[in-house]
Amino acid sequence: MIMKILHTGDVHLDTPFSGLSPVLSPEMRRELRRTFSAMMKYAADSGVDMVLIAGDLFDNEFVTRETVALLRRDFSALSCPVVISPGNHDCADSSSIWIRELLPENVCVFTDEALNYFPFDDLGVDVYGYAFTSKFYDRCPLDGLKPENPHRINILLAHGDTTSPISRSCPLPPAALRDFGADWCALGHIHNPEAANEALRGIGSYCGCPMGRDFGESGDKSATLINIEKDESGVRVSTEAISFAKYSFRICNADCSGLSEVQDVYEAAARAAMQNGFGADDLVRVRLTGSVDPSLRIDPADAAEYIKGVKYAQVRDETSPTWNAGWLAADKGIRGEVYRTLLPKLESADPAQRDTAARALRYALSALAGEL
Amino acid sequence: MYIKKIHIDSFGPLRDKELELCDGLNIIEGENESGKSTVAMFIKFMLYGLSGRTSDGEMSERRKYVPWSTGCASGNMTVVTDSGEYRIERELFVFSDAQAVSESVRERVTVTDAVTKERVFKDEVPGEALLGIPEQVFVNTVFVRQSGGKIDGSGLAEAIENILMSGDESISTKKAADALEKQRKTLRYKSGRQGGRLYELEREEARLSAKLAEAAEKSAEIINLESSLEKLQAGVEEKEREAQRCAEISEAYEKLSRADKLDNARRCRAEIARIDASLSEYEKYGSLSEAAARIHRLSADIAAAETELREAGRREAELDRQLPKEVSEEEAARLRSDVKLAKKASGGAAALRVFGVLFILLGVGIAALAFLMPKLLQSFLSGYYKWAAIGAGALLLILAIIFFAAGAAKAKKFKAILREWDADGADGLSKEVERHIALSRLREDPSSEYSLAAENLRRAQERKDALVYELRGLCAVYCEENPDTDIFAQNAVSAVEALQREQQSLWQSRREWEGRLAAVSEVLGDDGGASAAAEAAAVLATDAGREARSMGPAEARETAQKARFIRSSLVSLNQQLIEKTARLNQLRGGSPDPYAVAAELDSVRCEKAVLSEKYNAIMCALDALKEAGENLRRSLMPRIVGEAGAIMGNFTDGRYASLGVERNFDMTFETEGKTRDAAYLSAGTSDIAYISLRCALLSILFQNDAPPAVYDESFARVDETRLSRILSLLSAASDRGSQSLVFTCRTLEGNIADKLDGVNVIHLDGKEQ
Structure with a gap:
């Protein structure tokens, strides 16, 4: 029999979305809740045998009353079991919701740091997992352990980091996952999992977050539907990404090299958003790149006003004030010297240092011009 | 240029x-x-x-x-x-x-x-x-x-x-540096001095972090309280339903009990009437205690009379033994005749013994001859003569025996008469008989001690008989006649006592019934309990009534007790409910929404991050300058x-x-x-x-x-x-x-x-x- 398992995690309910506008923040919070409810409704309506939540269901250690009510309502509507492995954002400490038994009886939550498992005899499945009990979990809990019932479908539900052996968010080296010998590893923690999943091919996958929460989580987001079958001949697993989020965060670049008028820069930003086909359900960040005249004064907020037809627009000035800067380089006065002083940083490989240097040059020139 | x-x-x-x-x-x-x-x-x-x-x-x-x-x-x-x-x-x-x-x-x-x-x-x-x-x-x-x-x-x-x-x-350059410094100062003062927007944001961040921790804690408490209240409320409602059910059952039981009491009252009255009827049967016995006392008294009197009688009898017997029996003339004649006969018997016995001895001797002589000289005899006594001789000897022996026996009998009879009269010989017997006859004449003398004793005996007997008569008459009321007066009296006493016990039992029973009646009569209203019956009928149409009907008193008490217990526990639960609700309201009113605080904190952190970038850039600009x-x-x-x-x-x-x-x-x-x-x-x-x-x-x-x-x-x-x-x-x-x-x-x-x-x-x- 093929089992259908809905694998999600990193939902981060009650994320404040403070980086967005005051009007949009509460709407996005509601949208995140709606996305979660849509996942649970899908599980209820499409005959899913089990729901796995690989940690960070909440964004904070605390949980709001509305969220508790939401969970109780949505979980209660499910006829299948829900297994939760608390992560670093919603660790199972003494005050957490996980140990307060507020959730319906079909919800099984790992509350111990040590590896444990929930047997589901009727499904022939054992789900292994553990819990973060504080923000940090420095060791791999799988060392030397094996599933107790090899003939059953063994699934590891874990919140951890497969990309770094020294991670403080439960290092899970792919080799350790292989050695453990689960039939599938349903993982959480990495929100943009494409690269990490490449290294996990055949043994498991990260589900990623079901909805982006900021521009660091741009692109299409989804939950994972796992179809798993095990018999004498072996285990067969297939996965399918299912999108539930209405809104997506998108990022594009607008090359402003050589532009000397802010108007042109703003129009370039709008043009970039339009050319990428962003629409009303997209929250868009346009990164202004390239070299511009040092005297150019770009106001990202003004630039964002030019981007129309999207849910939300944000412009980030990452331009380098080095365009046509020969006169500045040739200036033997203080301006030229400031430019020359900052030039190594302006040409640094570190974007943060470049950005700081660019800002510093603009501040310095404005100050010298008496315009600060 | x-x-x-x-x-x-x-x-x-x-x-x-x-x-x-x-x-x-x-x-x-x-x-x-x-x-x-x-x-x-x-x-x-x-x-x-x-x-x-x-x-x-x-x-x-x-x-x-x-x-x-x-x-x-x-x-x-x-x-x-x-x-x-x-x-x-x-x-x-x-x-x-x-x-x-x-x-x-x-x-x-x-x-x-x-x-x-x-x-x-x-x-x-x-x-x-x-x-x-x-x-x-x-x-x-x-x-x-x-x-x-x-x-x-x-x-x-x-x-x-x-x-x-x-x-x-x-x-x-100085002004530029000053301008940058001014900008920097708006963000953060130098040398750790407290001031600037970043400093304010850090303080705000610390404040909001603490506030968030408190809000999170309170939020957790609110969530716990709400959950606890929900369960408590459900528990209270469940208990209230249970208490209500128990109360209804108890009430139904009470109503049914009232109806039962009504039946009991009726039954009590009927029972009292029956007992009264039974008690009326005892009226014919009068006072049983008096009767028992009288029987005891009569029995004692009879006993005394019997003692007296026995004393009188003993005296009369003693005197009677001292006096020969009263001898009438005929009897005197017969005694004298007996004396004569005795004398004849004595003489006859002696004669018979003599003949007896003769016959023995004759018989022994013949026998001896027969055996000692058989040949002599054989010739002489042959044939039939021999057997005739042997028969004659046997006959003589038998005769001797008979005469001896008859003489012995006569002698025995004679000796018996002598012994009877304690006489020694025929003469003594004659004297004794005469003396006897003479003494027997004293019985008829009214002035004799014997006559007085006999009179006392007669009177004692009469008194006893009177008492026995009275006693038997009295006893006959309570029990069947019995030839033995004592047993009769004892039976009568037992019967009286039994009647007394029965009567007392009936009275006891009556009192009990009256007590029961008194106990249940309170349920009888002006309508004589008709309303209770109607209520009981209505109650039986309900689940509680049916359940109450199947209950015994112990169960009913248990149910009522359970209702009271639940009510009592409900007081405690409601108190908890009130306290928790008050705490919840206090928390709701006094604690900020942790999400709002977290959003505010996040907003502060966002602003701090932006300003930190600006600060870094300004510091970089200052350094560069x-x-x-x-x-x-x-x-x-x-x-x-x-x-x-x-x-x-x-x-x-x-x-x-x-x-x-x-x-x-x-x-x-x-x-x-x-x-x-x-x-x-x-x-x-x-x-x-x-x-x-x-x-x-x-x-x-x-x-x-x-x-x-x-x-x-x-x-x-x-x-x-x-x-x-x-x-x-x-x-x-x-x-x-x-x-x-x-x-x-x-x-x-x-x-x-x-x-x-x-x-x-x-x-x-x-x-x-």
Whole structure:
């Protein structure tokens, strides 16, 4: 029999979305809740045998009353079991919701740091997992352990980091996952999992977050539907990404090299958003790149006003004030010297240092011009 | 590069003004407000245009130099560079609204090769294309204005610093640093001092973090309380339902009990009536206790009578034994006859014994003969004779035996009579009988003791019989006749006692029933319990009634107790409910939404991150500015100072042969073998120092194709001698390709220039509109 398992995690309910506008923040919070409810409704309506939540269901250690009510309502509507492995954002400490038994009886939550498992005899499945009990979990809990019932479908539900052996968010080296010998590893923690999943091919996958929460989580987001079958001949697993989020965060670049008028820069930003086909359900960040005249004064907020037809627009000035800067380089006065002083940083490989240097040059020139 | 010709169509107050310039020193004379500064600005207009920005409350260049009447500033300028001769044409149109609040601009600028007439440097700023420097550098280096007063002390130091650092005394590195510091200070004070937005944000972050922790804790408590209240409420409702059910059952049981009591009352009454009927049966016995006492008394009397009777009987018997039996005449005759018979028997016995002995002897004799002499006899007694003899002997033996027996019997009888009469022999017997007869005559004597005793005995018997009669009569009421009076009496007593017990039992039973009746009679209302019956019937139609019906009293008590227990526990639960609800309301009212706090905290962190970036950038800018300043001081400044010192030495004919700038930009001068500070200088010397610095800057910054230097009233306070030297030097500089334009309102410069070769003097005519 093929089992259908809905694998999600990193939902981060009650994320404040403070980086967005005051009007949009509460709407996005509601949208995140709606996305979660849509996942649970899908599980209820499409005959899913089990729901796995690989940690960070909440964004904070605390949980709001509305969220508790939401969970109780949505979980209660499910006829299948829900297994939760608390992560670093919603660790199972003494005050957490996980140990307060507020959730319906079909919800099984790992509350111990040590590896444990929930047997589901009727499904022939054992789900292994553990819990973060504080923000940090420095060791791999799988060392030397094996599933107790090899003939059953063994699934590891874990919140951890497969990309770094020294991670403080439960290092899970792919080799350790292989050695453990689960039939599938349903993982959480990495929100943009494409690269990490490449290294996990055949043994498991990260589900990623079901909805982006900021521009660091741009692109299409989804939950994972796992179809798993095990018999004498072996285990067969297939996965399918299912999108539930209405809104997506998108990022594009607008090359402003050589532009000397802010108007042109703003129009370039709008043009970039339009050319990428962003629409009303997209929250868009346009990164202004390239070299511009040092005297150019770009106001990202003004630039964002030019981007129309999207849910939300944000412009980030990452331009380098080095365009046509020969006169500045040739200036033997203080301006030229400031430019020359900052030039190594302006040409640094570190974007943060470049950005700081660019800002510093603009501040310095404005100050010298008496315009600060 | 030098400016060959200027043609002003319309600029500021000037109209259609044309100036031909030489590649060396040009002195443009004119009275105040004749347009000298306007011409200087026109040069800048041609090369870079006019700025629309305002600063320090002054009107913008556009507003100042675009004539209001035409709204158009225009003109052209011909310049000669190493690469050729170019004509720059520029038109600037400014359109303002009626209130002059907003304006729109249209500008056209072209650079044409004077030889080929082709347009060159398209879409480039002419100044940048031709001079290779931006407007700012041009303005800061090429334009030398009047220093504006005596340069001394800190003012001069500042000006020097600014010139050294930026080529423009109006651009102050210090001010820039101050401005950056000000910005930095708005973000964070120095040296850990508490202040600035970042500091406020950090404090706010700490405050919100603490608030969030508290809010989270309270939120957790609220969630727990709500969950607990939910369960508690459900528990209370469940218990209330259970208590209600128990109460209903108890009530139903009570109603059914009332109905049962009604039945009990009826049954009690019936039972009492039955007992009363039974008790009425006992009325015929009268007082059973009295009867029992009477029987006991009679029994005692009878016993006493019997004792008396026995005593009397014993006395009478004793006396009776002392007296022979009463002998009647017949009996006396018979006794006497008996005495005679006894005597005869005695004699007869003796006779019989004698015959008996004879017969024995005869028989023994015959037998002996028969056996001792059988042969003798055999002959004699043969045949039948023998057997006859043997028979006769046997017969005689039998007879002997019979006679002995008869005699023994007679003797025995005789002896018996003797023994009866205790007599010794026949005579004694006769005497005894006679005595007996004589004594027996005493019984009939009323005065005899025997007669008295017999009378007492008779009376005792009569008394006893009377008592027995009375007792038996009494006993016969309670039990069946019994021949034995004692047993009869005992039976009667037992019967009375049994009757008493039965009666007492009945009374006891009656009292009990009456008690029961009293107990249940309270349920009987005015309607005699009809309502209770109706209620019971109604109750039985309900579940509670049916359940109550199947209950025993113990169960009913248990149910009622359970109801009370539940009610009692409900009080406690409701108290908990109230307390928890109060706590919940208190928490809800007094604790912020953790999400709102978290959002606020996140917002603070976002702002902090943004401002931190800004802070880092400002700090980076400050560091860069500082480092750049240090670099300039180390590299460029010594050269400029050295050059300026040389120029000043030339300007002052060697009086101020060298110029020094301290680290704090205080200026010093070598004069007459002494080092003097700025306060020592006169106003004119200060101006010379200033001009020396500007000239030094120009010579260093533009060593090859230097732009024209514009001196706008820069020498107003310089004496003639030194002015002469300055102008000579500027004129000589034309050999190195340096064009100088000196604007002045005096004629002194022109007069001096007349003595110099190759100086072009232009006179602006009065005010022009």
